Amino acid sequence: MIQRLFKNKSAMISLLVTIVIYILVIVLVSAGLLSRQLTSIIIPVCVNVMLAVSLCLIVGFLGELTLGHAGFMSIGAYTGALITLNATALPAPVSFGLALIAGGLVAGIFGVLIGVPVLRLRGDYLAIVTLGFGEIIKSIINSLKLTNGAAGLSDIPKYATYKQFTLVYIIMILMILLITNLVNSRHGRAISSIRDNYIAAEATGIPVSKFKVIAFVISAVFAGISGVIYAHNVGILKPGNFDYNRSIEVLVMVVLGGMGNIKGSIIAAVILTLLPEVLRGLDDYRMLMYAIVLITMMIFNNSTLKNRMFKRKSKAVEKEGA
């Protein structure tokens, strides 16, 4: 395993970048070089990266448009929060660990329940139904006693602040690694083949519906886990936190990252989460600038400048997400 790693140059670079970023954040935080706002946004950045990478599996690799990602995130968030709120007898690491697992599992179960009927639809219809699903989840949470309705849950133990950066970072890297690995396996290839041409995929022996559900559920599980971390970072949950805007936000990250490009999704997630904070000084012009940056990124994505910057061997393929 380790021998293989040393042979693989791009894996080595990725590992190096991962470590450098980790050290950089730790040093910046402990030296007190970051403002309070920036420190408080470290974990949200990680959460958004997880969301973007998990959605990337559906939008980028399976090639289906879903707008219900915030729904899975909210299921995970509420499940996790309810566990840590009620399991006060357990030590913190145990209850948080439980919350992470349960949040992912419950979101996954909902992924199956929704995925099986919904994935028969294609394109716009799938987008509409998943959008509806997200809103339904929001309304249900809004009206349930268990979730404390519109008032939401508060005083959730903050197990995932910047002080627990190491843990969150490890979870995030694990998620990225798992999805990257999956994409480069027979299952991942089957998923990508459905995106490229589902008729040919069927004719080549790929059980299309099965792999659609698999991709959908994996994505839901990861969104659920990131929801748990989100809940234990902000400490307060309200149904309104998970409206369709949230889903669209994640979708924008995936699209800007270049669909089917995991690294791109990660970079886009980081930039788009930091941006509103960095632009805070501009007050009224903040959203205007945000829009301009979005458009610039889109143009850059398709520009010859980018191609020149990342000179690709003319014959080589852009290996998907590798």
Next chain:
Amino acid sequence: MALLEVKKLGISFGGLRAVDDLTMSIEDGSLVGLIGPNGAGKTTVFNMLTGVYSPTNGKIELDGKNIIGMKPNQICEAGIARTFQNIRLFSKMSVLDNVKIALHNQVYYSLLEGFLHIGAYHKKEEAMNAKAMEILKVFDLQEQADYKASNLPYGKQRKLEIARALATNPKLLLLDEPAAGMNPNETAELMKTIELVRKKFKVTILLIEHDMKLVAGICEYLYVLNFGTLLTSGAPEEVLHDKRVVTAYLGED
């Protein structure tokens, strides 16, 4: 016994009877052509054989086993592979990956192993790579294994599609207009490739084609469809000189 038995096959789309009362029998190891003017229902027949459409009536048996009602991927596993009239490659993926996808049902490792890249993963992936390269070599595509499939020239895309179909290890290979859009040189090369494929993979071939040179050159038996019904069948030299066939293609004078 014949490899593929089609009995009184028919399909209706609403009021349109696209194929009616088609009976075919394809012997193991043969190379059979399915010809007919545009709109005769040839591709519809292919779509029924591969489970894309389910026939309204009739029987399709592969090796004596009914395949009607099976899903396209199950039929592929049962041993029928196909290419498409308008090329359908996995265009954003590499040439090698295109073939590796076709090996999906032959090389197995679990989802967990795929996630973690442990256990059988590396061994099986290497086996897949080796097998895929072997198939690509037959089609002289090994040099382009890393190319994005959509970046291949047209003729090679056609070849890749055949390579991908063969990688599923079929008993019966369906080629839907393999020579469409090819120049005479490419067509001649394609004829050689088809012959080679037949010998090397010991596969039975049924092809749809409009290029009569190709049809007359390599097919051993022909079925002629016209308006969804079987016009005639027989050896190429007879069929192609049959007055009814000429009339179906060119109209009466």
